[in-house]
Amino acid sequence: MKALVLAGGSGTRLRPITHTSAKQLVPVANKPVLFYGLEAIADAGIHELGLVVGDTQAEIESAVGDGSAFGLQVTYLRQEAPLGLAHGVLIARDYLGDDDFVMYLGDNFIVGGIDGIVRKFARERPAAQIMLTRVGDPRQFGVAELDPRGRVVSLEEKPVRPKSDLALVGVYLFSPAVHEAVSELKPSWRGELEITDAIQWLIEAGLPVESSVISGYWKDTGNVTDMLEVNRLVLEALEPRVSGSVDAASELVGRVVVEPGAVVERSRVVGPAIIGAGARIQDGYVGPFTSIGSGCVVVNAEIEYSIVLPRASIRGVGRIERSLIGHDVEVTPAAGAPRAHRLVLGDHSKVQIRS
Template sequence: MEAVVLHGGQGTRLRPLTHTGPKQLLKVAGKPVSHWVIDHLRNNGIRDVVVILGDNTPMRVVEYYGDGSKFDVRIRYVYQGRARGLADAVYRVRDVVGDRFLVYLGDNLVLHDLRPLMEFRGSASVMLAKVPNPNRFGVAVIREGRIVRLVEKPKEPISDLALVGVYAFDREIFDVIENLKPSWRGELEITDAIQGLVDRGRTVEYSIIDGWWKDTGTPEDILEANMTLLDRYVQRELQGEVEGRVEGRVTLLPGSKVVNSVVRGPAFVGRNTVIRDSFVGPYTSLGDNCEVLGAEVQNSVILDNVKLHQVSIADSLVGQNSVISREDRVQRAHRIVVGENSWLSL
């Protein structure tokens, strides 16, 4: 069975970070969100992956994943270009997938067993989860054990059962999508496509999942995902140089240095990153080639090639190739979201 990973979308709620790259490549706990997705697929036995590229720097995606061999999967690419909805993205793989396939949103983290979804017998299968804010999601209405209606981001909630970002389909979905009309948002909605299967009398199976999953659509979502993944997966693995104190579960990759500093886990430190005269953690991920000098960083995601000098930040998300330094003499904790290639004096 193939899996289709969607790598499009504008990521407007994550701007300015997504002005310069796709949201699915934002790192949490040391890896891009879609890297976690591909790991999850492989761990469930799926090694044939089709990545759908959007128009937001698609070559970055290709450069990162290549043919998939370094991730122990096979990756092929299909170009969607300008976002026209999830159903449009799915339709574009009609010539490269088999009779049954999965669709996985590349900015969603669903750490649940996928085998029940993969073993579906109807025309489609979906995962559902109860949410407090259904207007952010596609939702499903269930009556007498069957899905009877689906609506994308309803203005007035009709159900609290959100569609989690993993689906399974047979090839009839392509015939349904051919006859879809754009929604009020001007897009071909996946909820309308699944509704088309329901209207044809087809069986759309579902499972309601408990526990954590995350649509990483906002800075707050990225920080929560980072916290959860660090809690679940980070190990104490010190491959760099330590001339300070490292407390708890901290991953320190080769080439990195901790000098006269405290790093408190759970935390992740990328390759060739220097931490000097600083306090880092807990729940903090630092990318590769970062420089943290005389700084405090807590509960934050710092991407690659960032310099933090004499600043205190918390609950923050900093894009790659940025420099943040302190200008005033008063030490205070700042909460910031900074895009790539920024220079900021606090």
């Protein structure tokens, strides 16, 4: 079995970060989200991987290399334009040959890996195996309709009136039968070759399409809110470790990782949080669910529930929350800006404010 990882999308929902960076390389707990998928593929015993890339090929190729760091043999497949998931399968036809394969969307995050579903597919070998999860607003996803026995009856991409609340997770397993389905597709109303249409073709051809409803955690990390939520989840599993320098005037609370070369001085860090290699936290506060990237500087500032990418600098500002701050960003106070606090306080409250 081979793997096909799609990493050619433009990441419009994560702009402006993705104006200059690949969305698949935005870090979760200081590790690119793409790497979690590559590790899951290797853990499932798959070692040959085709990586579909677009305009950010150079950046992704620099990060992933030949794949040996993950136990993979990576072949890069160029997609000139993001024309749909099925288009990714189409351009990978020669690479995939007659092998079964797992298709993994490079910006998806799944807790628990994929080894179980890979084993199930290898054992039963349907034409396709899809993963589903229940969502609050199915209109944002590909949606599956199941019969009473749990078999897939129909699929529809981003329907106006969903037939169920079961959304497709970004992991699919296919036999070579999918290639004929893809070759028959016409662009959808979105101008793309939809993988849901390819799977529907298999169903209508009478070929078996199986599904598994997962109860574990899954996120499409396509927007800032979801990135921060995945970051929170990964940080929850941190094992505390101090490999950098923390002075006696500082306090680390809970699960905190201070990576090599990082310096924490006269500061408070409340975990779960990670301070990246070579970062400097001085006279500041880093709160829960925060990832500070390598080479960052946080001086006389407060930040929590945020992701800060490498080499960013935050100096002299009040509390920052629920933020995604890009590479080499500088955050400083505005000159002459008035400072004010808006409070709604109950009886007998006690408030401490540092002016």
